[in-house]
Amino acid sequence: MKARAMKRLLIAVLLVSWRVAAATEATPHRIVSIIPAVTEMIFAIGEGSRVIGVSSYDHFPPQVERLDRVGGLLDPNVEKILSLKPDLVIVYATQAELKARLARASIPYYSYEHRELADVMQTIRAIGARIGATPAANRLASDMEQQLDDVRRSVARLPKPKTLLVLGREPGSLRRINVSGGYGFLHDMLVTAGGANAFGDVKQQSIDATTEMILGRQPEVILELRYGERPDAAAITREIRDWDALPSLPAVRDHRVYILSGNEFVVPGPRLVDATWRFADTLHPNRH
């Protein structure tokens, strides 16, 4: 009985995967992208006109503001997605429920995940191949690799300041500080831009760092990322002054605490190159 049930399940799985595989061969013309990074990649490849729906967090390039919104990573609106009649949906790897529903509706999907910096270029090439734009995608990816190499070369002979890369904290205080560990695209960008990650030995994308952990590691530079709207100059000054509570940090003593704002720091797409240049310009301002 059990063996028979297993056999049936196996056949069902094979059938479904065959149908998905068969469907994936066609070149898509109605693409829904739930990940802002992927939306940016498709537009940068030059195929933005084929995107018909984006996530509620998409704001770049400006053309996406006119497109239909289909929810986000945690709350995708399946009904909305189906109503757009897409022939390709690009989802994030963890959206298992959404993937199952798309498979049931026989809508092809492409599952994407961002980890390290090199994966971004890999993804661009893979998505280019999937949507039938291989040459343009390869050009974009190679161009990005070239530019990242340029950044790397521009800082190659300079000392690597020990840098604390802050991803978030409780507003107005030094509590619940979330920093980049030694894994992930932000860490890779920091290293490419000629910094040494103060928490590089902890192989996690993000770490909750206490004041003791930060005092113990004595960072020479603090880069704090802000997403969304750029805060005004007074607000930036106030936020930098929060760090005066830890006066022994070399970064505080040498006035090397910086607030960098912009969505290019959280969207691991083509704009990562600009973000990496900004890291390098902040870490090594006098290198040219």
Added chain:
Amino acid sequence: MTGAFGALLILMCLLAPLAGSTTISLVRAFDRSLPFADNVDAQILFIARLPRVLAAALVGASLAAAGVTFQALLRNPLAAPETLGVSMGASVGAMIAITAMPPRLVGGMSTVPLAAFAGSVAALGVVYLLSIARSRGMSTTVLLLGGVVLTTFLGAVISFVQYLSDYTQTARMVRWLMGSLDVGSYEPIGLALIPMAIAAGGYATLPRTLDLLSLGAESAASRGVDVVRSERIALVSASLSTGAAVSLAGPIGFLGIVVPHMVRLLVGADHRVVLPGAALFGASFLIGCDVIARRAFAPLELPVGIVTAIIGGPFFLWLVLRRAR
């Protein structure tokens, strides 16, 4: 017995600052020839560790005392500082501050803890109104039901605020809701001390009446207790200390319900011993859990709420089994 709890707390306060995720030299920390701004060891000791131990002591004592009081007042062994919704009220205040308020108020005070405390006071107001809605005394059933409804309602408010906010704000809220004793300076401790001191004044009048109240309101009244007045003092003190603790450290679960029972298992049911005993032991317990949180996964540190439940649960069961034998 209270003396033993006091001695334990003094010992914990002296030893806990020596442990941490980094190694420091005490000689260097107390070296006066180095200016404080350059002395890393002194800063780790005085900016990172000492405020943290103090915060743990105050939060642990406040939550444990509130737990004892709520359990006696509501005559329910499952009552906890969170039961009447005051802790949730603080969380709602913090969530709103994180999403919609400037990070600092005029005078430079950090908004989040103040908003959290304001939220807890608002929740206390609702609970207090419930308690006086019936003219003669308060019904513990009404209070309990009201508290459960308020907690659920405020939980929905938190979900709603999180739903409306963007992902970085959501991440900050999730971090706040995990609780943290890493207060980073003495300023938030000083602020929390004010309501905690008022609550302590209230607690000082309670032990004898709590003994009588836990037997029932009528029998307490027959022995000359001003039931309505004592119940309100108990309600307000326990709610104030819960609100102060949550606004200082965020919600830290489990301690407030289990420490009172641990102390009762050790010393019996007399509130003259249980109330101060629970406050002292709660302080030591949270300091101890926080040391484990700081050391167990060094160089990383765990949120202390995980440790209170993982250590406290089995320890409590062991106490119960030992008594049963």
